[in-house]
Each structure stands twice: as structure tokens, then as C-alpha cells.
Amino acid sequence: MTDRPQDPGLTAHESLYRHLRAQIMHGQIEPGASLTLRGLAEEFGVSMTPAREAVRRLAAEGALKLSPSGRVSTPALAxxxxxxxxxxxxxxxxxxxxxxxxxxxxxxxxxxxxxxxxxxxxxxxxxxxxxxxxxxxxxxxxxxxxxxxxxxxxxxxxxxxxxxxxxxxxxxxxxxxxxxxxxxxxxxxxxxxxxxxxxxxxxxxxxxxxxxxx
Amino acid sequence: MTDRPQDPGLTAHESLYRHLRAQIMHGQIEPGASLTLRGLAEEFGVSMTPAREAVRRLAAEGALKLSPSGRVSTPALAxxxxxxxxxxxxxxxxxxxxxxxxxxxxxxxxxxxxxxxxxxxxxxxxxxxxxxxxxxxxxxxxxxxxxxxxxxxxxxxxxxxxxxxxxxxxxxxxxxxxxxxxxxxxxxxxxxxxxxxxxxxxxxxxxxxxxxxx
DNA sequence: GCCAGCAGTTTGTGATCACAAAACGGCACT
DNA sequence: AGTGCCGTTTTGTGATCACAAACTGCTGGC
Known part of the structure; x- marks a missing residue:
């Protein structure tokens, strides 16, 4: 639990979402890298629930890819x-x-x-x-x-x-x-x-x- | 609990998502109508967790609007x-x-x-x-x-x-x-x-x- | 040397619960 | 009649837990 910034006044999933979104958009995560809900949750000091919401939201925007089994990764584009x-x-x-x-x-x-x-x-x-x-x-x-x-x-x-x-x-x-x-x-x-x-x-x-x- | 179709082989949030998405896309929900997580959850016989995921996913696609306090409604377009x-x-x-x-x-x-x-x-x-x-x-x-x-x-x-x-x-x-x-x-x-x-x-x-x- | 199989571990899913904030409704007061 | 206030109810948020499926790595057999 590295205790990230914890932007005040924002819900847990919102701040996690923004961090991830910025990282992805700015190329700070390599293509094909895989993420885990528990990993993200722990990294931000929250539980799995808001981590799942942030991930699903990003997946809906095409920023993340969900494997059939629910595994999360950044897409590697052909x-x-x-x-x-x-x-x-x-x-x-x-x-x-x-x-x-x-x-x-x-x-x-x-x-x-x-x-x-x-x-x-x-x-x-x-x-x-x-x-x-x-x-x-x-x-x-x-x-x-x-x-x-x-x-x-x-x-x-x-x-x-x-x-x-x-x-x-x-x-x-x-x-x-x-x-x-x-x-x-x-x-x-x-x-x-x-x-x-x-x-x-x-x-x-x-x-x-x-x-x-x- | 009206017990909706319950498409087999799909996760709870996925089937809820698809139903809602189809309803919205086909104009079966009037603009400005408000939805509740508990309402949707009960209607589909699932818990709040998958209902929230489906709603957030649709919100990310612009199909639903979330008020600052988290209230969910279909957008009324200007x-x-x-x-x-x-x-x-x-x-x-x-x-x-x-x-x-x-x-x-x-x-x-x-x-x-x-x-x-x-x-x-x-x-x-x-x-x-x-x-x-x-x-x-x-x-x-x-x-x-x-x-x-x-x-x-x-x-x-x-x-x-x-x-x-x-x-x-x-x-x-x-x-x-x-x-x-x-x-x-x-x-x-x-x-x-x-x-x-x-x-x-x-x-x-x-x-x-x-x-x-x- | 290679591959199938198995046990242990990781990981996503969904239910439940406690909590706080927002919305609502009624009531008293002006 | 309109309006401000307070208690009740509704509603979203997030933590925790049990469970099942997928993955990993090792081992034994061919």
C-alpha cells in the first residue's frame, strides 16, 4: 500500500480512474501489460470494488482490454x-x-x-x-x-x-x-x-x- | 424480482448491461428517466454490485448520465x-x-x-x-x-x-x-x-x- | 526431451453489510 | 398560501467475504 495522492473530495474509484486514464493516455504503461484488481486496489489503498469500477470504465472506453476470463491488460494494437x-x-x-x-x-x-x-x-x-x-x-x-x-x-x-x-x-x-x-x-x-x-x-x-x- | 431472461453463460453484469443498452439504444426509455441501482438489481434478480458495473459502463459510453451525487438517469439532450x-x-x-x-x-x-x-x-x-x-x-x-x-x-x-x-x-x-x-x-x-x-x-x-x- | 496431469495459488465475480449523503415529506411558522 | 426546517427514507459508496474459474509450476511418465 504505497498510499497514492488520494485526491481529496473525489470518490475512490474516480481518483483511481483518473490516475490510470492519465497513465494510459500518456504512454506510461506498455502495450500488453497486465493489471490485477487486487494489485491496483492495494496500490491505491482501496478495496477491490472501486478498482473494478475504474477498470471496467476504462475498458468501456477501449483503454483496457478484458480477456474472456476477465483478465485485464492494456491492448497491444495490430x-x-x-x-x-x-x-x-x-x-x-x-x-x-x-x-x-x-x-x-x-x-x-x-x-x-x-x-x-x-x-x-x-x-x-x-x-x-x-x-x-x-x-x-x-x-x-x-x-x-x-x-x-x-x-x-x-x-x-x-x-x-x-x-x-x-x-x-x-x-x-x-x-x-x-x-x-x-x-x-x-x-x-x-x-x-x-x-x-x-x-x-x-x-x-x-x-x-x-x-x-x- | 421479475426474473428477467437470465441469459445463460453470461456474467450477471454482462446480461444486465446488454438489456439496458438495447433498451436505451432502441428508445425504450424516455429521456430524463431516472434509474436506481437497487431497482435494477432487483428487477434482474442480482445484487447491487453487477448493477453498478453495468450502469457505470453505460455512463462511460454516454448512454447514461450520472448526477454529481451519483444519481443515474438517461440524458435529456439539448x-x-x-x-x-x-x-x-x-x-x-x-x-x-x-x-x-x-x-x-x-x-x-x-x-x-x-x-x-x-x-x-x-x-x-x-x-x-x-x-x-x-x-x-x-x-x-x-x-x-x-x-x-x-x-x-x-x-x-x-x-x-x-x-x-x-x-x-x-x-x-x-x-x-x-x-x-x-x-x-x-x-x-x-x-x-x-x-x-x-x-x-x-x-x-x-x-x-x-x-x-x- | 517433451508433454500431460495435478495441486497450489492467483484472480475475477457477486452477495452482503455498514455508512454517509442526498432526497423527500410533513409540519410548524410567518 | 408560501417557506424554512427536521426527521425519515432512499440511494450510492466502499469494504469484506465466499466461491469458482483460470493460471502456474512442478512432477512423473513416455
């Missing part, structure tokens, strides 16, 4: 599944960006520029989880303006499913191609150019995933 | 949320149809034609749930060929969120506009025409939802 999830990203995210465009004021764009610089630093520092997290934050910051919570939720579901695989991606990419793509997105936002915004987002989203598939 | 979900359908489903097109052999198309006839009958008979269920079956039959399980899962999530609201839609539409749209889809499939298939699917998907929003 190439065609990765392709599919990449296609989903390039379907959903340009739409979100497009909807956010009319509402993207300059303070937001400045913030996105800051995040881009930050990403460069994290990548150079070799902080994989930090890189993934901040990269997603870049996108989420924009998409929040779309006023489309259901659409954003679906996009996050896709991120979640790709999470464990993301770490493998990070190990392979070494040049900061993210910066270029992000700068294109920022430029399109500043110009108010919807067509090139969609294009830039699609490119940013697929560029990384493409090199993961062979 | 117009802008309906518009968003409709946009998601018209984003995802043409893509699914397009991916299914090369794999749609004539036996499948014949089956879809049968289903269309069946839908007409159900609509004339005033069977709302049957109408919704069969209508979704029409779409699912096609999309299964897309070999894109993650994409299909997202689409079903959207259906689920629209479920309770669907009944209200059914009450308003009386002319079988579905037939026309479905026939267009079938024609495009037979012709192998991707562009008009995408168009027909988008039209079918949005035509019903549009009249719901005013």
Missing part, C-alpha cells in the same frame, strides 16, 4: 487497428479544429505557441510521457473552443486507445517534426484559413502514426 | 447536443459505408433490401422500438463489412447517446422517408458509386435528426 485509429483522428480532429477556428482568439493561439516551444524542450529532454501529454494538451486547447463536447470525448477515446502504443512511437521519432506541423496549424489559425487548417491538423495527426506502422 | 451527434453520424457513417463498399457483395445488399421492407412494416404497425432497432440493423449490416471495429464502436456510441431522444423523433415522423433514403443507399451500393453512397448515407442519417431540432 497495424490495421492503428491505421483505423489514425483514420479516426484525421476524421474527427480536422472537424474539431474547423469548428474551433471562428472562436480562436489570439490569446489561445499564443498559448498554443508556448506549448509548442515546451514540446520541443520535452522531446530534447527525452521525457516521453511529458511529450505525449503536452502534445495532446496542444490539441485539446484548440478543440475545447469547438464547443463540441461529445466530439471531443470521442477524440479523447481514440487518444486513449493509442496511448500505450504512443511510447513505441516516441522511441522511433527523434527529429521534432511536431514543431513544423504545429507551426503550420498556428499559422492557419492566425490567417483564419479553414482549408489549410484542416490540412495541417490532418498532417500533424497522421505524420507520427504513419511511421509506427512498419 | 438541441446543440443533438446537432453535434448528428454531425458525428454524418462524419463517421459515410466513412464506414465507403470502406464497406468494396466488400459489399450482392447477398448483403439483398439482405439490406429485405430489412428496408421490414422497416416499412414496422413503421406502419407503429412499433417504435422495432423501427429504431431495425433501422440501426440496416446500417450495422453494412458497416460490419468495413472491417473497422473501432470506428463502428464509436458510431454505436453515438447511436446510444441518441437512443432515448429517438423515440421523440419517431412520434413526429409519419411518412416513410426512411425507405427512400435506404433505397438510394442500396442503389449506390449496386452501382458501386462511392460518391453517391456517401451522400445517400449522410442524407439518411441527418434527415431524421433534422426535424427533431425544432
Amino acid at each position: 497495424n490495421d487497428r492503428i491505421e483505423e485509429l489514425a483514420a479516426l483522428r484525421s476524421l474527427l480532429e480536422p472537424e474539431l479544429a474547423s469548428r474551433a477556428l471562428p472562436r480562436a482568439h489570439s490569446a489561445l493561439i499564443d498559448r498554443m505557441q508556448d506549448i509548442t516551444v515546451q514540446i520541443d524542450g520535452l522531446m530534447r529532454a527525452g521525457d516521453a510521457a511529458g511529450y505525449i501529454r503536452t502534445n495532446l494538451e496542444f490539441h485539446r486547447n484548440l478543440y475545447l473552443r469547438a464547443q463540441a463536447p461529445a466530439m471531443l470525448a470521442l477524440a479523447e477515446t481514440v487518444w486513449l486507445q493509442l496511448g500505450p502504443t504512443m511510447r513505441a512511437l516516441y522511441a522511433r521519432l527523434r527529429r521534432p517534426s511536431a514543431s513544423e506541423n504545429h507551426n503550420k496549424i498556428i499559422a492557419a489559425l492566425r490567417a483564419g484559413d479553414e482549408a489549410s487548417l484542416r490540412l495541417a491538423v490532418r498532417q500533424d495527426v497522421t505524420s507520427g502514426l504513419r511511421m509506427l506502422m512498419r | 438541441n446543440d447536443r443533438i446537432e453535434e451527434l448528428a454531425a458525428l453520424r454524418s462524419l463517421l457513417e459515410p466513412e464506414l459505408a465507403s470502406r464497406a463498399l468494396p466488400r459489399a457483395h450482392s447477398a448483403l445488399i439483398d439482405r439490406m433490401q429485405d430489412i428496408t421492407v421490414q422497416i416499412d412494416g414496422l413503421m406502419r404497425a407503429g412499433d417504435a422500438a422495432g423501427y429504431i432497432r431495425t433501422n440501426l440493423e440496416f446500417h450495422r449490416n453494412l458497416y460490419l463489412r468495413a472491417q473497422a471495429p473501432a470506428m463502428l464502436a464509436l458510431a454505436e456510441t453515438v447511436w446510444l447517446q441518441l437512443g432515448p431522444t429517438m423515440r421523440a423523433l419517431y412520434a413526429r415522423l409519419r411518412r416513410p422517408s426512411a425507405s427512400e433514403n435506404h433505397n438510394k443507399i442500396i442503389a449506390a451500393l449496386r452501382a458501386g458509386d462511392e460518391a453517391s453512397l456517401r451522400l445517400a448515407v449522410r442524407q439518411d442519417v441527418t434527415s431524421g435528426l433534422r426535424m427533431l431540432m425544432r
Whole structure:
């Protein structure tokens, strides 16, 4: 019982859920790793009941895989599944960006520029989880303006499913191609150019995933 | 304890989950209706534990809403949320149809034609749930060929969120506009025409939802 | 050397219970 | 008649336990 943070004011299963979700989304758990309810429960100092709820909730979102016998593990994605999830990203995210465009004021764009610089630093520092997290934050910051919570939720579901695989991606990419793509997105936002915004987002989203598939 | 079917070979929470999911997706529960864990547990002759799991799982999929205090209810959708979900359908489903097109052999198309006839009958008979269920079956039959399980899962999530609201839609539409749209889809499939298939699917998907929003 | 079988252990499932917070209903007071 | 208050009831949360199925590893036979 390592006694984790124990976020106050939250139910036990909620805080466990958030921790796990963040870990998975940020690639801090390797694909195919297996978890046990008792293990998670003990690690967070709670009983099995809230651990089961958190796990099932994540399984419903595709973040975890349940074997027929109920065993829990992070999914190890086959190439065609990765392709599919990449296609989903390039379907959903340009739409979100497009909807956010009319509402993207300059303070937001400045913030996105800051995040881009930050990403460069994290990548150079070799902080994989930090890189993934901040990269997603870049996108989420924009998409929040779309006023489309259901659409954003679906996009996050896709991120979640790709999470464990993301770490493998990070190990392979070494040049900061993210910066270029992000700068294109920022430029399109500043110009108010919807067509090139969609294009830039699609490119940013697929560029990384493409090199993961062979 | 009404002793529901009790599907054999399935865990308690799984069968409860499936029943509830089907009911919600087919519009058999009105928007805003509230459920209780003890109520569901008793209705299915199980304890609260599996009832909670089923409910949380459905909440994670957006099929149910949990109040801050944990109360469970079906969501009552505002117009802008309906518009968003409709946009998601018209984003995802043409893509699914397009991916299914090369794999749609004539036996499948014949089956879809049968289903269309069946839908007409159900609509004339005033069977709302049957109408919704069969209508979704029409779409699912096609999309299964897309070999894109993650994409299909997202689409079903959207259906689920629209479920309770669907009944209200059914009450308003009386002319079988579905037939026309479905026939267009079938024609495009037979012709192998991707562009008009995408168009027909988008039209079918949005035509019903549009009249719901005013 | 390999594989089948068996015992011990791990692990998920579901029931039950104690508890606290929220919702409800009635009552008195203004 | 409306409104604030308090006791009762309802309802979700989480811990614990018994149980069965799955997994593990070892052993003996071929």
C-alpha cells in the first residue's frame, strides 16, 4: 500500500480512474501489460470494488482490454487497428479544429505557441510521457473552443486507445517534426484559413502514426 | 424480482448491461428517466454490485448520465447536443459505408433490401422500438463489412447517446422517408458509386435528426 | 526431451453489510 | 398560501467475504 495522492473530495474509484486514464493516455504503461484488481486496489489503498469500477470504465472506453476470463491488460494494437485509429483522428480532429477556428482568439493561439516551444524542450529532454501529454494538451486547447463536447470525448477515446502504443512511437521519432506541423496549424489559425487548417491538423495527426506502422 | 431472461453463460453484469443498452439504444426509455441501482438489481434478480458495473459502463459510453451525487438517469439532450451527434453520424457513417463498399457483395445488399421492407412494416404497425432497432440493423449490416471495429464502436456510441431522444423523433415522423433514403443507399451500393453512397448515407442519417431540432 | 496431469495459488465475480449523503415529506411558522 | 426546517427514507459508496474459474509450476511418465 504505497498510499497514492488520494485526491481529496473525489470518490475512490474516480481518483483511481483518473490516475490510470492519465497513465494510459500518456504512454506510461506498455502495450500488453497486465493489471490485477487486487494489485491496483492495494496500490491505491482501496478495496477491490472501486478498482473494478475504474477498470471496467476504462475498458468501456477501449483503454483496457478484458480477456474472456476477465483478465485485464492494456491492448497491444495490430497495424490495421492503428491505421483505423489514425483514420479516426484525421476524421474527427480536422472537424474539431474547423469548428474551433471562428472562436480562436489570439490569446489561445499564443498559448498554443508556448506549448509548442515546451514540446520541443520535452522531446530534447527525452521525457516521453511529458511529450505525449503536452502534445495532446496542444490539441485539446484548440478543440475545447469547438464547443463540441461529445466530439471531443470521442477524440479523447481514440487518444486513449493509442496511448500505450504512443511510447513505441516516441522511441522511433527523434527529429521534432511536431514543431513544423504545429507551426503550420498556428499559422492557419492566425490567417483564419479553414482549408489549410484542416490540412495541417490532418498532417500533424497522421505524420507520427504513419511511421509506427512498419 | 421479475426474473428477467437470465441469459445463460453470461456474467450477471454482462446480461444486465446488454438489456439496458438495447433498451436505451432502441428508445425504450424516455429521456430524463431516472434509474436506481437497487431497482435494477432487483428487477434482474442480482445484487447491487453487477448493477453498478453495468450502469457505470453505460455512463462511460454516454448512454447514461450520472448526477454529481451519483444519481443515474438517461440524458435529456439539448438541441446543440443533438446537432453535434448528428454531425458525428454524418462524419463517421459515410466513412464506414465507403470502406464497406468494396466488400459489399450482392447477398448483403439483398439482405439490406429485405430489412428496408421490414422497416416499412414496422413503421406502419407503429412499433417504435422495432423501427429504431431495425433501422440501426440496416446500417450495422453494412458497416460490419468495413472491417473497422473501432470506428463502428464509436458510431454505436453515438447511436446510444441518441437512443432515448429517438423515440421523440419517431412520434413526429409519419411518412416513410426512411425507405427512400435506404433505397438510394442500396442503389449506390449496386452501382458501386462511392460518391453517391456517401451522400445517400449522410442524407439518411441527418434527415431524421433534422426535424427533431425544432 | 517433451508433454500431460495435478495441486497450489492467483484472480475475477457477486452477495452482503455498514455508512454517509442526498432526497423527500410533513409540519410548524410567518 | 408560501417557506424554512427536521426527521425519515432512499440511494450510492466502499469494504469484506465466499466461491469458482483460470493460471502456474512442478512432477512423473513416455
